[in-house]
Amino acid sequence: MNVDGRADDCVTLTCDQRFLRRWRLVSDGGLAFLVDLARITLLNEGDVLVLEDGLTVKIRAAGEPLYEVTGPDLVRIAWHVGNRHTACQIDPGRLVIQRDHVIRDMLGCLGAEITEVEEPFLPEGGAYGHGRTHGHADGHSHSHDHDHGHARNHAHAP
CATH class of the missing domain: 3.30.70.790 (UreE, C-terminal domain)
Structure with missing residues (x-):
């Protein structure tokens, strides 16, 4: 997040588009980046991805x-x-x-x-934290100092 608490960019996605594990996205501002999560996750309105270069991208529900x-x-x-x-x-x-x-x-x-x-569309996450309508990223993500061999900008979440 910026000093003023705002994300550097945002990406607007439908519910089906917010349900992902590994996907190339393009932010509303035109920034292309790869999301590479540990498991299939429903990203929610307001979640923030932190890219490897430190830029932050806020999730908006379309x-x-x-x-x-x-x-x-x-x-x-x-x-x-x-x-x-x-x-x-x-x-x-x-x-x-x-x-x-x-x-x-x-x-x-x-x-x-x-x-x-x-x-x-902001559906309930479910009781067990997995499956089609379950789980979310809680706005957490992390960067790595090692190379994954793909695009410079990508985000991870636990």
Whole structure:
């Protein structure tokens, strides 16, 4: 982070794009770098990658097409979403899921009210810290003083 607490650059990614282990990214400012993490990780809004040269890149969640799910029996609806291992953002009074017509139809049969929205998708991480909708980088990354034999700028996280 800079002296004023800001990152040097940022990269804006959808939820699916933020779920990675090793991937070449290009920041919003045009900086190309390689992310090389120890395990598959969901990078969250606000996480910061530290590149080998010390530059910092903040993660921004991009707006994407989603369903906002509401209804009088939201706990029951949430159970059905989870039972299908569907990534889900849980907010007061609503669930947010990625658009999927099969899940939409099922939730409609359960009495859910479904609205199409476009906003950043910030799903829950999960209880066990692994899998498709589990785990995140907690904003930690580290640099190495040894060569990995690829692009100069790349980031690591534990």
